[in-house]
Amino acid sequence: MDVVSIKPMKRSLTVPVPGFEAEHLDEDGGLRWVSEIAGDNGYVLHAVQGLTAQQALALVGGKLLRTLEPGELTSDSPEDEWTTVVHLAVQDQTSESDLLVAGEGAPGWAFVLDLSGMTVFEMDELTHNPQGGFRGRAAAGLPPGPRTATSFTCTINGDEIMRFSDGETEHHLDGWEDPPSGAAVPAVLGTAFQAAGRFGSPDHQAGLRALCALAGLIWTPEELRRQPLHVGYF
Secondary structure, eight states, rough: OOOOEESSSSSSSSTTSSSGGGBBBBBTTTTTHHHHHTSSOOOEEEESSOOOOHHHHHTOOOOEEEEOOOOSSOOOOOOSSSHHHHHHHHHTOOOOOOOOEEESSTTTEEEETTSSSSSOOOTTHHHHHOOOHHHHTTTTOOOOOOEEEEEEEOTOOOOOEEEEESSSSSEEEETTTTTOOTSSHHHHHHHHHHHHHHHHOOOOTHHHHHHHHHHTTOOOHHHHHTTTTTEOOO
């Protein structure tokens, strides 16, 4: 198999073609589009199969604020560390600080990027509709599941956790662990980690790259800005 060697500022990365290109990745092996939106703050990235972007937003308890048209998300850098480019895009419409941005990935996949890092759920709360509370009300009317879902959490302290569930089995990867392998690993998850490549050891961003490979979220920041995006809040 052909490989491409990518040499970022800190470490070198070798990934199988057609995994990730240099312009997709930041210096830590994460996705530039994620790091440029979230900055240095904690976040959670969810991807779910079988829902639209607005349905995924409702699944995590978000209320739709408005849809950003292609090109509306700025490439300007915020003036302070707590403000993101999403906050800049909707600052005239809301004073809410806990924002979410949702969009479409590969056919059948949707994602929600939680810029507050608050939506850390048990996986069965994503593979099935939540019951009760404000999330249950927000998710009322959604297809009931089970559905395949995956999440990557990055805390403000730098802890990274990736979780995956197909509605029956669940897999969990801490940032310091090697990717899962073996017969018990679903084929789609194993393929996603193969596409994710390796970025040193430990590879703290392997779970993020695998999630993006699985759900078709492999973009540059410029490519993301050319898509319609839905902004929500709690």
